[in-house]
Amino acid sequence: MTIATVKTKSESGMSALSLVYSAMFAALMMIGANITAFVPFLVVGSVPITLQTFFAILAGLLLGSRRGALAMTVYMFIGLAGAPVxxxxxxxxxxIISPTFGFIVSFIFTAYIAGKIVEKNGKLHGYIIAALVAMSVNYLFGTNWMYVAFKFWAAAPDAFSYKVAWALMMPPLPKDILLAVLAGMFGHRMYKVLKVRK
Known part of the structure; x- marks a missing residue:
């Protein structure tokens, strides 16, 4: 084997450790989707406090754009394969025909964008900005998918409108803004320890 044929870890793609981290975040997404089943008091009023957006953002911040997006893609396909995740x-x-499936798809973009931003700006404010931008993408993609789904293939009341679709997203918004900021702060601190992103 010549030197020219030897590939480094960064050239060949993903290390075994980064694959483990990707699998770990896919598992965290499964837990985050149903956290209220294990911790019932995390339902405020009628709004369940899920941690999916938090973990999707954190995957991008810690694993980077490609690996974070991979972890979210793995999560999506595990669910589509039939696992109750x-x-x-x-x-x-x-x-896939559920009005909320767009949010599951959006987690891939959420992780990718969060990772892409911190790959260019690794300071604390860069992490927080990345988290907030990624959360916004999650809301934009998921809410627009939900609106289209209700209008074209899911049963929706006649009064349902684009404004109503966004109104439905207002109760969890403060929670997700707070969790995005926390994800940015936590991600910045944890990356210094893990340093899995390359």
Whole structure:
């Protein structure tokens, strides 16, 4: 074997450790989707405090754009394959027609964008900005998917409108803004320890 054929870890793609981290974040997403089943007091009013957006952002911040997006893709396909890993222990290919499936797809972009920003700006404020931008992408993609789904293939009341779709997203918004900031702060601190992103 010549020197020219030898590839370093960074050239060949993902190390075994980074694959483990990707699998770990896929597992955290499964828990985060149904955290209220284990901790019932995390329901405020009628709004469950899920941790999916938090973990999707954190995956990008710690693993980087490609590996973070991979972890979220693995999570999505595990659910589509039939494992009950989506919210309310949902799963199966039929989930794709759910009005909220857009949020699951958006987690891939959420992780990718969060990772992309911190790959260029590794300071604390860069992590917080990355988390907030990624959270915004999650809301924009997921809410627009939900609106289109309700209008074209899911049963929706006649009064349902684009404003109503966004109104439905207002109760969890303060929670997700707070968790995004915390993800940015936590991600910045943890990356100094883990340093898995390359």
């Amino acid at each position: 989506f919210a309310r222990f949902g799963g199966g290919f039929s989930s």
